[in-house]
Amino acid sequence: MRTKPLLSGLAAVFFATLGATQAFAQDAGELLGAPVSGKMGFQPAATELARDIHGLDHMLNWIIGAIVLFVALLILWVIVRYNSRSNKTPATFTHHTQIEVAWTIVPILILVVIGAFSLPVLFKQQEIPEGDIYIKVTGYQWYWGYEYVDEGFAFDSYMIGQPATGGEYMRTPEVEQMLADAGYTPDQFLLATDTQVVVPVGKTIVMGVTGADVIHSWTIPAFGVKQDAVPGRVAELWFKAEKTGTFFGQCSELCGKDHAFMPITVKVVSEADYATWLAGAKEEYASIETAPSAVKLALAE
Incomplete structure (x- = not known):
């Protein structure tokens, strides 16, 4: 052949x-x-770019971990406080303005913080020297x-x-x-x-x-x-x-x-x-x- x-x-x-x-x-x-x-995890960083990425990843993990912990505790509290034995008469309201404002503003602030740290890392990669x-x-x-x-x-x-x-x-x-x-x-x-x-x-x-x-x-x-x-x-x-x-x-x-x-x-x-x-x-x-x-x-x- x-x-x-x-x-x-x-x-x-x-x-x-x-x-x-x-x-x-x-x-x-x-x-x-x-x-x-x-x-598991990243290879040791050999450049400034890699260190920036690792730092951003670690920061995001802390933020994600805090959110997961908060939601888990919130779910646990609701299960204990508002089950049928502890709360014989369930509430009938359909809106809660303060909570709705909070769960809108807080995620926006979290995303702003993430963007403030992630965009400089992205720009450093994309702006070719x-x-x-x-x-x-x-x-x-x-x-x-x-x-x-x-x-x-x-x-x-x-x-x-x-x-x-x-x-x-x-x-x-x-x-x-x-x-x-x-x-x-x-x-x-x-x-x-x-x-x-x-x-x-x-x-x-x-x-x-x-x-x-x-x-x-x-x-x-x-x-x-x-x-x-x-x-x-x-x-x-x-x-x-x-x-x-x-x-x-x-x-x-x-x-x-x-x-x-x-x-x-x-x-x-x-x-x-x-x-x-x-x-x-x-x-x-x-x-x-x-x-x-x-x-x-x-x-x-």
Whole structure:
């Protein structure tokens, strides 16, 4: 079948580039921003945006908890005070102006308070600042494409274990070895990618997000960012990472049968390490431009 030579060609490209990036992957810092089995709650915040979202969520939980407690106590009081044994003669009135005014004004005040705290968080996300680095992100079925616009190079990012990287969507010993060679643990299967977005710590990163076929969604929970990738449109998000390490995300919009197999990996490194990576990436990913020739040759066979 023509599919097998194509996959072989893509796998060859992957293994050719994996060796060049292996040492860098192993020095990228802690593997952060990943889901933890049995845990609940947010991943630790790595940006100001994420901290704002966490703070807003905690505030809303207190408000919700207070409302639930008040309503529960009110229902309990009504049950005890106005049951048929305690209240032999039920009241016959149909209106109570003071209570009706109260249950109208109080919710309005609660919503005003919530809006006063939530709108600044929303505006901070949506008002895109001047970026130090601009990256174009394109969602495909089922992988991500990244273009460092100001640097003039681009690359695609596949999950380690996809057929394009030599896997079969299964955590086999061969795939575990690929994960280890790239600096990951076996637990990062379904999260780790063969190439990663690399950005410097403390710099403002602006990403233009779009889709090439269907709607995808680019998400890094630890950064507090999520943006739908809509074909024909470019929407922007931004973040400024405050700690080094490797952070994981997933496509968060159902986009087809392999939706579960298009993760996102972002490495945050020091400025010096970023400059080193950038110099190598320009040469490395420029050489990958010859990859389509190998694929075309495989297809011709």
